[in-house]
Every structure is written in structure tokens, then in C-alpha cells.
Amino acid sequence: MLDIAADLRRWLAEGRTFALATVVAVGGSAPRGPGAALAVDTDGTVVGSVSGGCVEGAVYELCRAALDDGRTVVERFGYSDEDAFAVGLTCGGVLDVMVMPVGADSPARAVLRAALADAGAGVPVAVARVVRGPAALLGTALLVRPDGSREGGLGGAAVLDRTAAAEARALLETGRTGTVELSEDGARCPGGLTLLVESSQPPPRMIVFGAIDFAAALVRAGKFLGHHVTVCDARPVFATAARFPEADEVVVDWPHRYLRRTATDARSVLCVLTHDAKFDVPLLAVALRLPVAFVGAMGSRRTHADRERRLRGAGLTEGELARLRSPIGLDLGALTPEETAVSIAAEIVAVRRGGTGVPLTRSGTPIHRDGWPPRPGDATAA
Structure with a gap:
């Protein structure tokens, strides 16, 4: 439901009656996860999606029925060999969809x-x-x-x-x-x-350290992935809003000092593009001790080896060093800033979703996975 929040806010402000269909459970290879929603108003206007197209028509009809009879129902859509091209998910998954009417007197x-x-x-x-x-x-x-x-x-x-x-x-x-x-x-x-x-x-934060040309492309990729993106560099001549117009913030400060004072959480992504020991070693000494989702650093394998030696000298443990993804990015053969940004973004997604980075033609693993690896005691997450 929250994925179509803007449309639903407008409908409520206009006093519309509508039926709300929400994915409440998935199994196998399903295109959308729990929370994905589609809504239909009394005029037949549709917003959102629950399946990327597989069962939208059937869900639409359920919504119209809910508007007529006022009943909330949960319907299962799945795949079978007998009707693979009828209502169902030809990708082999299963969706449970709840459809509820939201009228003027709905509790x-x-x-x-x-x-x-x-x-x-x-x-x-x-x-x-x-x-x-x-x-x-x-x-x-x-x-x-x-x-x-x-x-x-x-x-x-x-x-x-x-x-x-x-x-x-x-x-x-x-x-x-x-x-x-x-x-x-x-x-x-x-x-x-x-x-x-x-x-x-x-939105989760992405902090890009190092106001270089590669950073501008990574800012665009980070925004595309839905992050709130900050660029930080100690050099005011490079860290300017004019050079990074798509960033949410551009900060002039020593990276390690800024990281100590700014807010991060378990969803935050830290990308170190400075590849200069005087910046990235003190920065990584802070970053690798924070409970963030991703810490990656740019540089050659030789730079990485020297960086690890310096970080050990700064007192980091082997467990802390194991959190560092360096050289940052997946092996795509990237050369340009834009290709490199795709490589870095791909690794961030792979870490978030538990992907391997192997081509799907050779992976043999489920295409759709859950999000950041759950912590012990977490409920089932999507």
C-alpha cells in the first residue's frame, strides 16, 4: 500500500471510495513482494500493480466486486500446467492478495x-x-x-x-x-x-566520499536506487553543488570527521572513492566499526593491499576488515564513470538482496530474494 501512497493520499483528499488490493504473501518466483498494491476507485480508475501484469485483470475484477458487496477477501493466484496462460503466474510463483473496500464509513x-x-x-x-x-x-x-x-x-x-x-x-x-x-x-x-x-x-542514506568524476555518476545511480545521497569531500573547490546537482547534500569536511557526527543506520551505504590514504584510512577506521549495510572503497588491488596494511596498523580487527568491499563494485569490465557506477550499484543491490553477481543463465538460484539479510529474531521480511 505504501508504494502507492501519493495516489492514495490524493484519492482520500478527494473523498473517493476505492478498493485496495495488497500482496500479503508470496511463494516461489513472484514478481512483487508483500506490500505491493493496486487500487481501483468507483469510476474504474486504477493505480499501482500487484504482479507486473500477470494477474492484474483478475485483481481488478476482485476490486470491482469488493466495491459492490463491501466484503474483504484474500485470493490466491498460482501457476499450474493446466492453465499456465490463464489467470495465474506463469513464472511459477504464488501470490496471496487481500482486497478490501475503503469507503467513507470504513473503520x-x-x-x-x-x-x-x-x-x-x-x-x-x-x-x-x-x-x-x-x-x-x-x-x-x-x-x-x-x-x-x-x-x-x-x-x-x-x-x-x-x-x-x-x-x-x-x-x-x-x-x-x-x-x-x-x-x-x-x-x-x-x-x-x-x-x-x-x-x-x-530513504536510506548513501554517502559518497570523494568529489571526483566517478562520484557524479554514482550519485545518479544512488538516486535511481532510491537513496538520499550525500557527497562529502574536504576540498571546497571540488565539493560544490554545481558539480553534483543531483545530490541531496554536498558537504565540505574531512570525511572521517563528518562520518563521526552524521546519522547512519543499518540501511546506510558508504562508498569511499577518495583512494588517497590520508583520507580513506581514517575514514574507513570509523566506517568499518559502524553498524551500516555496506562499506566499499575504490582502488586497485595494490591500493587495497596497502590500505588493509594501514588499517591493521590503525587497530582494526580481521572481522572488521572483512566487512570492507574493496575494490568496490562487481566485475563488469567497467571503464567509464557511468559503467563504474553501474558496477558499484550492482554490488550494493547484490549485498542487499543476497545475490551472487553471477549471470542468471548460470546461477541456478531463485531470481527473487528477500532484502537485507534478516537478523536473528526478525519476522519474515520482504
Whole structure:
């Protein structure tokens, strides 16, 4: 749902009634993950997508039916040899899609409005909806913020909302969207139920250290991947907004000093393009001790070997050094700044999604994977 937040905010502001279809579970090779959404209003206008085209027509009809009868339903779409080219996923996957009407008197409407407003303002927010359980609870929604405040409810006992809020906050902390199974005892709900928790966080940061020509191309790639991109360099003649017009920020400061004082988190990506020991060694000594998603550094293999020697001399452990991706990027044979940026971006995606970097014709692994490797205790994430 949050992937079409702008359209849904506009529809709510205009007072439209619509049906919202959301992917709530996937199996096998499915094109979209949990949280992907499609909406249809009473005029038949469509926004969003749940499958990249495979089952859009059937989901559209379910939405029209929901607008007519007011019922929330969960439908499974899958592949079979008998009807591979009928309604289904010819890629071999399975999608569970929940379709719920959102009318003027819908209990979930106010919760969705608040969640979409927060997401649009860049405020972290999570929305939990019941996607499996008693019919009376199906589609009920609970909004949860990082401070523990919440709006709406799941229509059950108070303990159900408290348990759901705790689970949603855990996913929100890492910006994950996924399903949560609540036990019968924990939720006091006979038979148990499943929640889809959608999280919205500000865009993850990419910090590019080194205001060189390769950095300009990497800034564009980072923006394309959805990052908030900062360029940092100690040399004011090079670190200018005019040279990096697509960057969200251009900072003039010593890289290690800036990294110490700026905010990073488990989704942050740090790309060191300085390949100058006086900049990158103190910078990497800080970076490799931060709980960020990716730390990569540009340079030849000879530069990398010298850099590792200097970092060991600075007291970094072998475990900390093992986090460094250097030389940065996948082996694409890249030469130009743009090709190099593609190489670096490809490695970032591979790390994020658990990819191998091997051509799909030879990999033999699933095409679609989950996101940043889950931490122990995380719920199923997408």
C-alpha cells in the first residue's frame, strides 16, 4: 500500500471510495513482494500493480466486486500446467492478495489516511493489518509509530493491539515489511492470525566520499536506487553543488570527521572513492566499526593491499576488515564513470538482496530474494 501512497493520499483528499488490493504473501518466483498494491476507485480508475501484469485483470475484477458487496477477501493466484496462460503466474510463483473496500464509513479509512500522511511527510510509520484470521478482523488496521503511539485497532481484545504494536515496532526499526504470525496465547485469538506489517522509513542514506568524476555518476545511480545521497569531500573547490546537482547534500569536511557526527543506520551505504590514504584510512577506521549495510572503497588491488596494511596498523580487527568491499563494485569490465557506477550499484543491490553477481543463465538460484539479510529474531521480511 505504501508504494502507492501519493495516489492514495490524493484519492482520500478527494473523498473517493476505492478498493485496495495488497500482496500479503508470496511463494516461489513472484514478481512483487508483500506490500505491493493496486487500487481501483468507483469510476474504474486504477493505480499501482500487484504482479507486473500477470494477474492484474483478475485483481481488478476482485476490486470491482469488493466495491459492490463491501466484503474483504484474500485470493490466491498460482501457476499450474493446466492453465499456465490463464489467470495465474506463469513464472511459477504464488501470490496471496487481500482486497478490501475503503469507503467513507470504513473503520480502516482513518488509519490509512494517517499512515499515508506520515509516510508522505517522511515520518517513520508502520501499518499492521489482519490478513488471516476471523472474518470479523480481516482487513482491520493499526498504525504504530516509533514512540509507541498508535491509532486504530484490530477489533479484538486490548492484548491483541499491544502484541501487534510490539511486533510492528520491531519491523519498523529496520524499515522492513513482512508478515507476523501471532500465536493463540499471545494474541488471545482462537486459531491465531497473521498480520501484514508495512513499514515506511525515510530513504536510506548513501554517502559518497570523494568529489571526483566517478562520484557524479554514482550519485545518479544512488538516486535511481532510491537513496538520499550525500557527497562529502574536504576540498571546497571540488565539493560544490554545481558539480553534483543531483545530490541531496554536498558537504565540505574531512570525511572521517563528518562520518563521526552524521546519522547512519543499518540501511546506510558508504562508498569511499577518495583512494588517497590520508583520507580513506581514517575514514574507513570509523566506517568499518559502524553498524551500516555496506562499506566499499575504490582502488586497485595494490591500493587495497596497502590500505588493509594501514588499517591493521590503525587497530582494526580481521572481522572488521572483512566487512570492507574493496575494490568496490562487481566485475563488469567497467571503464567509464557511468559503467563504474553501474558496477558499484550492482554490488550494493547484490549485498542487499543476497545475490551472487553471477549471470542468471548460470546461477541456478531463485531470481527473487528477500532484502537485507534478516537478523536473528526478525519476522519474515520482504
